[in-house]
Amino acid sequence: MENYIKYTYEQLKKFCTDAFLEFGFTREESDIIVDVLLTSDLYGIESHGMQRLVRYHKGIEKGLIKIDAKPEIVFETPVSAVIEGHDGMGQLLGHKAMSIAIEKAKNVGMAVVTVRNSNHYGIAGYYAKMACREGLIGMSMTNSEAIMVPTFGRLAMLGSNPIAIAMPAEPYDFFFDASTTVVTRGKLEIYNKLGKPLPEGWALNAAGKGTTDAADVLKNIVAKAGGGIMPLGGETEQSGSHKGYGYGMLCEIFTSILSMGLTSNHTHIGGKGGTCHGFIAINPEVFGDAAAIKEHLSTFLKELRESPKSEGADRIYTHGEKEVFAYEDRMTNGISVNVNTVAEMVDLCKYLGMDVKSYLGEEAENLRLSKSSYDM
Amino acid sequence: MENYIKYTYEQLKKFCTDAFLEFGFTREESDIIVDVLLTSDLYGIESHGMQRLVRYHKGIEKGLIKIDAKPEIVFETPVSAVIEGHDGMGQLLGHKAMSIAIEKAKNVGMAVVTVRNSNHYGIAGYYAKMACREGLIGMSMTNSEAIMVPTFGRLAMLGSNPIAIAMPAEPYDFFFDASTTVVTRGKLEIYNKLGKPLPEGWALNAAGKGTTDAADVLKNIVAKAGGGIMPLGGETEQSGSHKGYGYGMLCEIFTSILSMGLTSNHTHIGGKGGTCHGFIAINPEVFGDAAAIKEHLSTFLKELRESPKSEGADRIYTHGEKEVFAYEDRMTNGISVNVNTVAEMVDLCKYLGMDVKSYLGEEAENLRLSKSSYDM
Numbered sequence: 001m002e003n004y005i006k007y008t009y010e011q012l013k014k015f016c017t018d019a020f021l022e023f024g025f026t027r028e029e030s031d032i033i034v035d036v037l038l039t040s041d042l043y044g045i046e047s048h049g050m051q052r053l054v055r056y057h058k059g060i061e062k063g064l065i066k067i068d069a070k071p072e073i074v075f076e077t078p079v080s081a082v083i084e085g086h087d088g089m090g091q092l093l094g095h096k097a098m099s100i101a102i103e104k105a106k107n108v109g110m111a112v113v114t115v116r117n118s119n120h121y122g123i124a125g126y127y128a129k130m131a132c133r134e135g136l137i138g139m140s141m142t143n144s145e146a147i148m149v150p151t152f153g154r155l156a157m158l159g160s161n162p163i164a165i166a167m168p169a170e171p172y173d174f175f176f177d178a179s180t181t182v183v184t185r186g187k188l189e190i191y192n193k194l195g196k197p198l199p200e201g202w203a204l205n206a207a208g209k210g211t212t213d214a215a216d217v218l219k220n221i222v223a224k225a226g227g228g229i230m231p232l233g234g235e236t237e238q239s240g241s242h243k244g245y246g247y248g249m250l251c252e253i254f255t256s257i258l259s260m261g262l263t264s265n266h267t268h269i270g271g272k273g274g275t276c277h278g279f280i281a282i283n284p285e286v287f288g289d290a291a292a293i294k295e296h297l298s299t300f301l302k303e304l305r306e307s308p309k310s311e312g313a314d315r316i317y318t319h320g321e322k323e324v325f326a327y328e329d330r331m332t333n334g335i336s337v338n339v340n341t342v343a344e345m346v347d348l349c350k351y352l353g354m355d356v357k358s359y360l361g362e363e364a365e366n367l368r369l370s371k372s373s374y375d376m
Numbered sequence: 377m378e379n380y381i382k383y384t385y386e387q388l389k390k391f392c393t394d395a396f397l398e399f400g401f402t403r404e405e406s407d408i409i410v411d412v413l414l415t416s417d418l419y420g421i422e423s424h425g426m427q428r429l430v431r432y433h434k435g436i437e438k439g440l441i442k443i444d445a446k447p448e449i450v451f452e453t454p455v456s457a458v459i460e461g462h463d464g465m466g467q468l469l470g471h472k473a474m475s476i477a478i479e480k481a482k483n484v485g486m487a488v489v490t491v492r493n494s495n496h497y498g499i500a501g502y503y504a505k506m507a508c509r510e511g512l513i514g515m516s517m518t519n520s521e522a523i524m525v526p527t528f529g530r531l532a533m534l535g536s537n538p539i540a541i542a543m544p545a546e547p548y549d550f551f552f553d554a555s556t557t558v559v560t561r562g563k564l565e566i567y568n569k570l571g572k573p574l575p576e577g578w579a580l581n582a583a584g585k586g587t588t589d590a591a592d593v594l595k596n597i598v599a600k601a602g603g604g605i606m607p608l609g610g611e612t613e614q615s616g617s618h619k620g621y622g623y624g625m626l627c628e629i630f631t632s633i634l635s636m637g638l639t640s641n642h643t644h645i646g647g648k649g650g651t652c653h654g655f656i657a658i659n660p661e662v663f664g665d666a667a668a669i670k671e672h673l674s675t676f677l678k679e680l681r682e683s684p685k686s687e688g689a690d691r692i693y694t695h696g697e698k699e700v701f702a703y704e705d706r707m708t709n710g711i712s713v714n715v716n717t718v719a720e721m722v723d724l725c726k727y728l729g730m731d732v733k734s735y736l737g738e739e740a741e742n743l744r745l746s747k748s749s750y751d752m
Contacts, residue, residue, distance in 0.1 A: 082663050109453050109455040110455050110456070149686075150683070152689040153684065153689075157680055165622075167629055183616070201615055207686065233558070233609065239577055240609075244608070246541075249695060257673045286453045287456055287458050288451045297633045310528055319625060
């Protein structure tokens, strides 16, 4: 691919781990952060892997993300916990919260753990998968900087508010991870870079009307001047806009509301992050024979994949399948990183006093950061 | 309204209650069934109230719905239960299952109860509201006859698979109840009756391609000849089709999978219903001060309603608001019932040996059923 440099998983892992160690995280913490980031790249979700490094870099630099924050459990029962994140790194808070949810679900069957005053935690699905690997149903949600405009509105009031769910199945786990907006901001940025008009039904201008002008929408988002991205279901109730808005609310309930944290419209204002997360773990054993339940799901997923295709389509995917293929491909063939992202990584190397050439190669050494994708 | 006859809530309640008593349900059972049905009409969800009576009537007549079915708890823990419905009335199974979930949530903080081998249970939201009235977060889901075509498919494999959630708030509870398809079949039937082409992005023909021909789609659905309704998000991944399909799967997991019941594609085949439901109740007290949490949600809902409107829009709704207004209006001004539905009610009266005139009035007495909307 043009404009991409390919690295092995091991190369990127070494670079990232050392970078987070340089920032001052412990070895254990760095390992967790790096695993979340690289899992995203391995799944083919480029927007949430190496491409996000610059945001963490700037977030730490600005003090939005506090390296030495100690998460505090402020409320707890056998089925629940609320964690005050004290502006810590999202991945560490997410990992801790889901670990607690998993432990509780193993003890009592199910649990919900919420987190407030955190930061961007990477892909929501990572934490759902943590539970899935333990044989549980995992769910993970996060609110974010406001970007979703509610139906009939013109100001972004909810975040991209992803909801992820994973459940063990053969040969692939069921794994669904998606924003409750039609698309994420990353998609708008891609269209903007290419100078292409946005598809209809994605974004709203400052007056709250549908627009295809990516540059205008992105400018307004940064300036908080109105407009943003439509809920899943588009602009009108006819296409189900109120439903995507409803799923966005469901996410808000399990993140900001049940943690008494900031709702999306109050996060990322005045040098404060304040992101909230929610994690659910459910043990299938509390519904009977977990192996039979797993087989039941596997059968349905197989029936879906094998059901008749629409004219011109050659396959039906079940959720999580694409990630399995992407993972295998990237582990074997390496991970392609956009040169602009590599330039940001070079910048980070220099900031942390790391040797660019030995971490990122000769090709990277000569890259200059033209325009940072960072616009937090 | 033309083609509508207006009844008071009390009139319809008396008619329905006596009808279900005549079918052989007990007084307590009839009260539950009627409350579910009439709540739908009071909320303005015409498709799931009196209009559904004919389906229950035919379902009972055909033996799909068994009046004397006794629900059986086949698996139970302090946080969960699985109920075998033995083909009983969906409303009774739903009511029982959510009552169990509520009791467990009050005891241990949260619970999930699933039901298999049930029948259509009315509006999903009714059961979410049951929990909400007790100060809990309530969720309710059901699978159904397959009608949703998975992305890239051409055969309906999932049901309309609604997900409902309710949570206490002031002055209106948050209450979201929506199918995970773009629209429900009822909407297609309305366009068909009016002879209007469907909006783009709603339905697929037998080849799995987008179509605006309502009559063709409905014919194919009944014949199981292919095609059906698109997931929320429409036909392509570009508009988020895979996301609606993912929420449909989430519903399937909490209904058919965790009850070991029939997945949507296997329900309603060969004289068997087999619908599955799932109910979740969560006590906000396991996250801290329930009153503060309620206030937190109320504040966010108020901010949403008061946020700037899009050009030409005069209000932003929060979920549940429309139902509150509809309820008040119908309790005061009566419930308008479509004459075709009234004709079906007349038919039911005659079947059960009930006096048409005294229950439904003189105007109804002369109505003749032209074409039943029943096409199960």
